[in-house]
Amino acid sequence: MSVNVIYKTSATATGGRDGSAKSDDGSVDVKLIVPKEMGGPGGVGANPEKLFAAGYSACFLGAMKAVSGKESVQVPDEATVTATIGFGPREEGGYGITADLQIALPGVDRADAERLVHAAHEVCPYSNATRGNVDVGLTVV
Numbered sequence: 310m311s312v313n314v315i316y317k318t319s320a321t322a323t324g325g326r327d328g329s330a331k332s333d334d335g336s337v338d339v340k341l342i343v344p345k346e347m348g349g350p351g352g353v354g355a356n357p358e359k360l361f362a363a364g365y366s367a368c369f370l371g372a373m374k375a376v377s378g379k380e381s382v383q384v385p386d387e388a389t390v391t392a393t394i395g396f397g398p399r400e401e402g403g404y405g406i407t408a409d410l411q412i413a414l415p416g417v418d419r420a421d422a423e424r425l426v427h428a429a430h431e432v433c434p435y436s437n438a439t440r441g442n443v444d445v446g447l448t449v450v
């Protein structure tokens with residue numbers, strides 16, 4: 310698939326899951342820590358799953374705003390998207406992730422909300438990147 314790239318950014322990680330990651334402009338600078346559930350010490354810090362959840366939720370909300378005009382559904386200012394990312398071993402070997410998005414669109418008719426969510430799922434870059442590779446659940450709450 311060809312992409313006409315209009316924006317690029319980069320980040321560098323050191324130390325793996327128990328190190329740090331920093332964006333090229335310094336606006337993101339996080340300590341990484343392995344959760345207890347994954348055999349690490351836990352504690353305060355980010356991990357790739359938290360960062361993915363933050364990115365996917367923000368991107369999906371942006372996608373809903375992008376398609377709202379075409380779908381004739383106004384995205385309320387109070388709209389939220391919560392991404393829950395799961396991590397674990399795959400039956401085929403290696404590890405995988407899952408993603409569940411809970412979308413709240415206060416004051417929007419349920420049928421309109423679901424239509425908007427499905428339209429956003431077709432254009433969201435994270436949804437397109439995960440399609441066919443990651444189980445993604447979409448729930449309008």
